[in-house]
Amino acid sequence: MTTLLETDAVLKRGLGELVRADPVMAKLAASGVTPLLRKRPPGFEGLAWIVVGQQVSTASAAAIWTRLRQILEPPGPDVLLRLSDEDLRAAGLSAGKVRTLRALATEIVAGRLPLDGLQNRPAGEAHDLLTRVKGIGPWTADVYLLFCLGHPDAFPSGDLAVQEAARLAYGLEARPDARTLTALAERWRPWRGVAAKMLWAYYRMVKSREGAPA
Incomplete structure (x- = not known):
């Protein structure tokens, strides 16, 4: 049965898995990037x-x-x-x-x-x-x-903020499109949802430093 992203403890567990699996995620976490749970009611x-x-x-x-x-x-x-x-x-x-x-x-x-x-x-x-x-x-x-629903592996690859954050975090020449980002995200299974939250948090951090609204 899938463990849902319903608590900060599960989010922390997923982040730990990402940090161990991906040096870039480890670098983001070490720099203070903190994903937020941010649940909404289902239905x-x-x-x-x-x-x-x-x-x-x-x-x-x-x-x-x-x-x-x-x-x-x-x-x-x-x-x-x-x-x-x-x-x-x-x-x-x-x-x-x-x-x-x-x-x-x-x-x-x-x-x-x-x-x-x-x-x-x-x-x-x-x-x-x-x-x-x-x-x-x-x-x-x-x-x-x-x-x-809190599915830990759901991944909105078409989200522009996630795409731009991935470009910055991974030093890509251009912002990846949805297909490219989906391929990059394979390394994050089964915690792609946590990776998305990390990238959103990183995007907000970058925009905050630039003085622009996130």
């Missing part, structure tokens, strides 16, 4: 939060989510389907995110996406079920698996 609310946060700043995502939660009570797929597009757009959602959330809610209500049971499925199978929903791409699926 529709957690996945909807990730969709809302796509391609917008943290502040914008928080504002949109606050407005959405005011009309999405309780936060479930059936409630969302009763809201009009105008209601959802007024909360700050783009037309694309409205379509994605509607598709997600429809699949859950129809029973084609067993969201409540994904935690008991292998990560690959859960990933495939999520990405079958129109508008749910690999990044969204991986972030949900990592932050909401």
Whole structure:
């Protein structure tokens, strides 16, 4: 049975494995890079939060989510389907995110996406079920698996911050694309999720030193 990233003790264990397996990870850890657990609740609310946060700043995502939660009570797929597009757009959602959330809610209500049971499925199978929903791409699926389900080997290779952090940490000439980063991440199995958290933490550290928002 997979050990989930639900406690700091498990996160520390995964980091120890990475440090032993990869000198670059060991160097980052020695320099003070500290990964954060940062769990979100699983289920529709957690996945909807990730969709809302796509391609917008943290502040914008928080504002949109606050407005959405005011009309999405309780936060479930059936409630969302009763809201009009105008209601959802007024909360700050783009037309694309409205379509994605509607598709997600429809699949859950129809029973084609067993969201409540994904935690008991292998990560690959859960990933495939999520990405079958129109508008749910690999990044969204991986972030949900990592932050909401706590899967230790989920790895969002398409995340730009993770890619840039890998470029800096490994001295690469160019920022690796998702395929290149996936190949690089093979050395981190079965703790790729912890490696992603390390790279995010490193990215925040670099941006903080540069005086830019992380």
